[in-house]
Amino acid sequence: MLAKQLKLLREQAGLTLEEAAPRLDFSMSRLSRIENAQVRIDVHWVRGMLDLYDVGGGRWSELVELAREANQPGxxxxxxxxxxxxxxxxxxxxxxxxxxxxxxxxxxxxxxxxxxxxxxxxxxxxxxxxxxxxxxxxxxxxxxxxxxxxxxxxxxxxxxxxxxxxxxxxxxxxxxxxxxxxxxxxxxxxxxxxxxxxxxxxxxxxxxxxxxxxxxxxxxxxxxxxxxxxxxxxxxxxxxxxxxxxxxxxxxxxxxxxxxxxxxxxxx
Missing domain, CATH: 3.30.870 (Endonuclease; Chain A)
Known part of the structure; x- marks a missing residue:
C-alpha cells in the first residue's frame, strides 16, 4: 500500500522515474523496485520522497507512519x-x-x-x-x-x-x-x-x-x-x-x- 501511494504521489508531482531517481540519489531500477513493493523502504527515504513530491500536513504524517508500520514484521x-x-x-x-x-x-x-x-x-x-x-x-x-x-x-x-x-x-x-x-x-x-x-x-x-x-x-x-x-x-x-x-x-x-x-x- 505504501509503495502504491508513493508511485501515485510521484506521478501527481509530474515526475518520471528517470527524473525522480537521481534527485533521490536512487538508481532508476531501485526506485522502480520500491514502487513495486519488491524491497523495503527506510522511513528516512520516505521523508525525502515526500519532500520531493511536495507532500505536507496530515498526509505527510500519515505516510511516514505507514512507512514505520511497513517495516514491522507481519x-x-x-x-x-x-x-x-x-x-x-x-x-x-x-x-x-x-x-x-x-x-x-x-x-x-x-x-x-x-x-x-x-x-x-x-x-x-x-x-x-x-x-x-x-x-x-x-x-x-x-x-x-x-x-x-x-x-x-x-x-x-x-x-x-x-x-x-x-x-x-x-x-x-x-x-x-x-x-x-x-x-x-x-x-x-x-x-x-x-x-x-x-x-x-x-x-x-x-x-x-x-x-x-x-x-x-x-x-x-x-x-x-x-x-x-x-x-x-x-x-x-x-x-x-x-x-x-x-x-x-x-x-x-x-x-x-x-x-x-x-x-x-x-x-x-
Whole structure:
C-alpha cells in the first residue's frame, strides 16, 4: 500500500522515474523496485520522497507512519511464512467477498481440513512448515470474532465442496459442523450455490475480492489456481470480479436456506 501511494504521489508531482531517481540519489531500477513493493523502504527515504513530491500536513504524517508500520514484521512471520501478498492484504482488509468452488474457503476451515488440503498439493514442506501453515490459517480466523479489528466475510460456497470428503468422512463432518457454527456470527454471511444452479458465472474458478474501508485503497481481486495465484488491482478486472460475484450470489441460497442444506448434509 505504501509503495502504491508513493508511485501515485510521484506521478501527481509530474515526475518520471528517470527524473525522480537521481534527485533521490536512487538508481532508476531501485526506485522502480520500491514502487513495486519488491524491497523495503527506510522511513528516512520516505521523508525525502515526500519532500520531493511536495507532500505536507496530515498526509505527510500519515505516510511516514505507514512507512514505520511497513517495516514491522507481519504476524505471519512468527509462523515462518514470508511476506506473501494475500495474507498481508487480508490483514489490512475490512471486508472480503469470497467464492469458493472446489473447497471450503480458508477463513472457515478447521485445522484438519486445512491440513488435508495442503497435503494434497504437490508442494514440499517439512512437518514443522506444515504445522505452521495450518496454524497460520486458523489464526487468520480470529478476526471473524474480533471486537477491535473485525473482518466481515460474505462467502458463496459451491455445493460440490460440501460433498467432497477432504480428509475423510470424519474431517468433512467436523468441517460442516464448523460451518454451522460460524454461520451464526454477525460478521459472516454464508451462502451455498446449489448444484441445481447448473452452469454459472464462477464455474471457471474461485476468487476473492478485498475491500479496505477507510484506508483509501482501491478494492482488489485475488485468484488462486493449481499453479499459483494472481492479484488483480486494475479497475476493469476488479469490476468484472464484482459482477461475477454478484451473479453467483444471486444464484445462491440465502443464509437460512444454506444453513439448512449444510445441516442436512452433516446429518448423512
Amino acid at each position: 504476524w505471519w512471520k512468527a509462523y515462518g511464512l514470508g511476506d506473501t501478498s494475500y495474507i498481508a492484504f487480508e490483514t489490512e482488509a475490512t471486508r472480503v467477498h469470497i467464492f469458493s468452488l472446489g473447497y471450503v474457503t480458508g477463513l472457515l476451515q478447521t485445522g484438519d481440513y486445512a491440513r488435508a488440503l495442503m497435503v494434497a498439493v504437490p508442494v514440499q514442506r517439512t512437518a514443522e512448515q506444515l504445522d505452521n501453515e495450518v496454524a497460520a490459517r486458523v489464526y487468520r480466523q480470529q478476526r471473524l470474532t474480533s471486537a477491535d479489528n473485525p473482518l466481515d466475510l460474505v462467502t458463496v460456497i459451491d455445493e460440490s465442496a460440501l460433498h467432497r470428503t477432504v480428509g475423510g468422512p470424519d474431517v468433512l463432518r467436523a468441517q460442516l459442523d464448523r460451518l454451522m457454527t460460524l454461520a451464526g456470527l454477525d460478521t459472516v454471511a454464508l451462502h451455498v450455490l446449489p448444484a441445481s444452479a447448473g452452469a454459472h458465472a464462477g464455474l471457471a474458478s474461485g476468487f476473492t475480492i478485498l475491500h479496505f474501508g477507510d484506508l483509501g485503497e482501491p478494492d482488489m481481486a485475488y485468484v488462486e489456481h493449481s499453479l499459483g495465484a494472481l492479484s488483480l488491482d486494475k479497475a476493469g478486472d476488479v469490476a468484472r470480479a464484482k459482477l461475477t460475484f454478484e451473479r453467483v450470489l444471486s444464484d445462491a441460497l440465502d443464509p437460512a436456506e444454506s444453513l439448512a442444506l449444510i445441516r442436512r448434509l452433516a446429518g448423512r
